[in-house]
Amino acid sequence: VTAGQTPPGFLSVHGKSTAGRRQKPASRGPGTPDIIFPRMLRWSIMLNAYTFKLVHKPGAQLGNADALSRFSRNASQVYIPNPPEVLFIEELPSPPLTVNDVAQLTMRDPQLGRVLNWDRQLIQDTQLAASNEEQKFEPNEAVYIRTYETGPPWVPAIISKPTGPVSYEATTQDGKPAKRHADLIQKRSPENSPNGNVASPPSPVQAEKATTPQPDPSVPSRPKRIRNRPAYLKDYVC
16 A cells, blocks of 8 residues: 555455555564563563464463463462471571560551550559559548648548548547548558658657757848948938
8 A cells, every 4th residue: 555545445244354565564563662561571572582473372271371470379388387487586696676666666556556555544544443442441440641731741640521532531639620632541550650750749858859949049140241332322312
């Protein structure tokens, strides 16, 4: 077919059609594309060195089709590694991950971090519930209460009545009522004393040691300061 001529048409119902060309094709088919995967490019370069004819056959009849496949075949035998290979991480002199690394990665992970926070919150709630159950007192029970007055921080007292879920009213030895939270109350027993800082009747020897000499107000504790007026105020008369 040359320029200006109408290309011939072929019409076939069920037979074969053949079209002749004046020019001989330069290749057996379409050439190698400009953009192609490296593996396909290597196969194309290797196959272009041979004269071959493509024959389509079912995959079950191709024994060497796996060489052109991107997927590996399933082995008929299952390889069971030995215990040293299974526990190979124990044989490393320095493992790639340590316990601290796993803990940090767990905290950074969005899913595992939420599970870890939930577990910590559950532990705190359990401990808080256990502590609340322990801090329960009955009326007329001997306890120690925290005081903020001058003297020992803990003084003996008797529980008068509860004033709330976790608060009580106690009466000290001198008859003063005091309301305290359960965290500021400890049970009193002969072997239970909060750090030994408990009020007790002072002995005469302790009373003598407790008395300290009062400073004489006539003796100044530091030298008197000499004040000089500024020079620009010397001409000012009060």
